[in-house]
Amino acid sequence: MTRISGADRRQQIIEAAHAVILEKGLAQAATRDVTRRLGVGSGLLHHYFKSWQTLRAEAVRHSVESEIAQLQQTLDRTPPPQWIELLVDWMTADGDLHHWSLWLNAVDEARRDTELAEVVRAAYIQWQQVVIRIIDRLVEDGIGHRPGTPAAAGRLCALVDGLAGAVFLGEQVMTPQTAKSILRDQIKLDLGLSS
Amino acid sequence: MTRISGADRRQQIIEAAHAVILEKGLAQAATRDVTRRLGVGSGLLHHYFKSWQTLRAEAVRHSVESEIAQLQQTLDRTPPPQWIELLVDWMTADGDLHHWSLWLNAVDEARRDTELAEVVRAAYIQWQQVVIRIIDRLVEDGIGHRPGTPAAAGRLCALVDGLAGAVFLGEQVMTPQTAKSILRDQIKLDLGLSS
DNA sequence: TGTTCAATTGAGCACTTGCTCAACAACTTC
DNA sequence: GAAGTTGTTGAGCAAGTGCTCAATTGAACA
Numbered sequence: 462m463t464r465i466s467g468a469d470r471r472q473q474i475i476e477a478a479h480a481v482i483l484e485k486g487l488a489q490a491a492t493r494d495v496t497r498r499l500g501v502g503s504g505l506l507h508h509y510f511k512s513w514q515t516l517r518a519e520a521v522r523h524s525v526e527s528e529i530a531q532l533q534q535t536l537d538r539t540p541p542p543q544w545i546e547l548l549v550d551w552m553t554a555d556g557d558l559h560h561w562s563l564w565l566n567a568v569d570e571a572r573r574d575t576e577l578a579e580v581v582r583a584a585y586i587q588w589q590q591v592v593i594r595i596i597d598r599l600v601e602d603g604i605g606h607r608p609g610t611p612a613a614a615g616r617l618c619a620l621v622d623g624l625a626g627a628v629f630l631g632e633q634v635m636t637p638q639t640a641k642s643i644l645r646d647q648i649k650l651d652l653g654l655s656s
Numbered sequence: 657m658t659r660i661s662g663a664d665r666r667q668q669i670i671e672a673a674h675a676v677i678l679e680k681g682l683a684q685a686a687t688r689d690v691t692r693r694l695g696v697g698s699g700l701l702h703h704y705f706k707s708w709q710t711l712r713a714e715a716v717r718h719s720v721e722s723e724i725a726q727l728q729q730t731l732d733r734t735p736p737p738q739w740i741e742l743l744v745d746w747m748t749a750d751g752d753l754h755h756w757s758l759w760l761n762a763v764d765e766a767r768r769d770t771e772l773a774e775v776v777r778a779a780y781i782q783w784q785q786v787v788i789r790i791i792d793r794l795v796e797d798g799i800g801h802r803p804g805t806p807a808a809a810g811r812l813c814a815l816v817d818g819l820a821g822a823v824f825l826g827e828q829v830m831t832p833q834t835a836k837s838i839l840r841d842q843i844k845l846d847l848g849l850s851s
Numbered sequence: 852t853g854t855t856c857a858a859t860t861g862a863g864c865a866c867t868t869g870c871t872c873a874a875c876a877a878c879t880t881c
Numbered sequence: 882g883a884a885g886t887t888g889t890t891g892a893g894c895a896a897g898t899g900c901t902c903a904a905t906t907g908a909a910c911a
Contacts, residue, residue, distance in 0.1 A: 470888085486768055488683040492869060502890040504871075513869060562767060568821045569764040572757060573681055578825070585822065585829045615822065615830055616838045620811070623818030626763045627780065627810065630773070634780045635810055643811045650845075662857080687899060697860040699901075708899060 471509050474499065478520035483559050487517060487570045487577075518576040521567045525584040528560055529591060536595070541602045544595060545648055552621045553628075553641045561625045568622065589614045596652070605652025613651045620647055666704050669694065673715035678754050682712060682765045682772075713771040716762050720779040723755055724786060731790070736797045739790060740843055747816045748823075748836045756820045763817065784809045791847070800847025808846045815842055 465473065474495065481494045492513050496503045510516040532551055539547055554561050568585075571578040592614040600607045610616075624643060627635035660668065669690065676689045687708050691698045705711040727746055734742055749756050763780075766773040787809040795802045805811075819838060822830035 465888090467888085489768065491867080493867090503869095504891070505889060507870060508888070565764055565821075566767075568825065569760055572761075572824055573684065582825050582829055585825055589829075610838075610841070612834055612838055615834065616815070616842075619818030619822050619830070619835075619838070620815050621818065622821055623814030623816065626760075626817055627814050629767055630763065630777050630780055634777055634784075635814070639807055639810065640814075643805075643807055643814070646805070647811075660858090665858085686897085688897095698899095699861070700859060702900060703858070 467509075474506060474509055474516065475519050475523050478516050479524050482517065482520055483524075483563055487521075487563075487566050490517070492516075514574060514576050518574070518580045521563070521577060522580045522584070524560065524563060525580070525587075529584075529587060532591065541599055542604060544599060545604075545645070545652075548595065548648065549641055549645045552644055553624075553637060558629075562629065565622065565626055565629070585618065589618050592617055599652060605649075605654050608651040608653075617647065617651070620644065662704075669701060669704055669711065670714050670718050673711050674719050677712065677715055678719075678758055682716075682758075682761050685712070687711075709769060709771050713769070713775045716758070716772060717775045717779070719755065719758060720775070720782075724779075724782060727786065736794055737799060739794060740799075740840070740847075743790065743843065744836055744840045747839055748819075748832060753824075757824065760817065760821055760824070780813065784813050787812055794847060800844075800849050803846040803848075812842065812846070815839065 477498045478490070478495045481490045481498060484490075485494065492506050493503055495516075496505060499505075506513070506516060510519070535547065535551070536544065567577060567581050571581040596608065596613065599605055621644065624635065624640040628637055628640050672693050673685070673690050676685045676693060679685075680689065687701050688698055690711075691700060694700075701708070701711060705714070730742065730746070731739065762772060762776050766776040791803065791808065794800055816839065819830065819835040823832055823835050
């Protein structure tokens with residue numbers, strides 16, 4: 462039996478925790494779900510992490526970071542004129558809704574978990590900055606004008622979170638298509654592009 | 657010891673559950689918190705409610721209904737020209753943030769609780785309709801023009817939820833003042849009133 | 852007064868949770 | 882080889898959970 466070195470095991474546990482949290486939600490996921498998934502003893506987690514709370518927070522950080530990295534990567538190989546549509550597609554998450562579910566869950570749970578709150582706060586700020594950078598670049602390239610208010614990025618991020626919550630409540634409340642068009646309109650409005 | 661008749665007891669339990677949920681959050685609140693608060697035996701809840709899940713959902717319904725009723729009442733004794741500012745104040749909840757916290761919590765929890773989902777969905781739709789009615793009345797009174805898109809109410813509600821989530825994450829993410837001015841701008845924009 | 856029955860109790864059950872810790876296994880170093 | 886370090890185990894604990902149910906209370910009615 463080849464043993465796994467410390468740092469690798471740590472990462473492995475974080476990824477397993479991430480998977481479990483994605484499936485069951487932050488409050489419903491248990492340490493034993495993670496150890497069972499990894500096929501390891503139930504005590505192992507506490508050799509690598511102070512507490513389940515800490516591991517949970519670490520798993521959410523992992524999720525957010527890899528997602529932002531992925532967006533950044535997609536942006537890099539797409540010409541700016543297509544960024545608006547790309548952003549809309551990204552934010553409305555045609556592919557997998559689970560990540561959005563986890564994000565909303567984390568924002569909510571953060572009110573009762575200071576450790577998680579730290580991670581979510583940092584992620585939110587990072588996320589706003591990505592949006593700001595995108596807007597700046599679009600304006601530089603002559604696509605639209607600079608939004609009137611500096612709070613444009615914050616407004617967009619809040620709108621996306623709110624829309625996601627509504628979409629999860631079902632079609633009667635809001636369809637994905639409606640959410641998508643609301644978001645597209647808002648971006649174009651912010652950039653001074655009348656739709 | 658005067659005994660309490662069935663229907664009154666039911667209402668009393670719902671209100672106690674509401675208070676507990678407001679304090680501890682939906683996932684953290686326990687049946688025993690409710691019985692302890694009422695000073696009754698731990699088995700009493702199950703005489704009036706099929707399960708804790710049911711009681712929780714009922715408590716959220718109670719919360720939402722009384723809040724919408726209260727808003728309606730405030731609107732009734734305020735002249736329409738002041739409605740915009742009243743709505744902004746209401747949505748950003750200067751008074752007590754707990755109700756918003758519970759609402760966001762319920763929207764999140766609804767993904768894992770079908771009974772709660774039913775209540776939250778109905779509440780969301782009701783909430784959108786209140787906003788639609790307000791807009792209609794404002795337009796009738798000559799205050800602003802009818803919003804271009806019929807999704808205006810949905811967009812407003814989503815924006816409010818998103819802003820609330822951001823504000824709860826702390827001042828670094830979004831200050832209440834910023835949220836308030838974003839919301840005010842959006843309402844005026846929807847009504848065609850350039851700020 | 853005795854009868855009836857809904858309201859109420861709380862010990863207790865079965866289950867889950869995060870976490871501990873003595874024991875052991877597998878590498879590294881000497 | 883021996884010694885030391887690190888990784889790993891899993892039974893077990895204390896604290897919690899929703900829920901059940903036989904037993905009791907109290908009010909209304911005869």
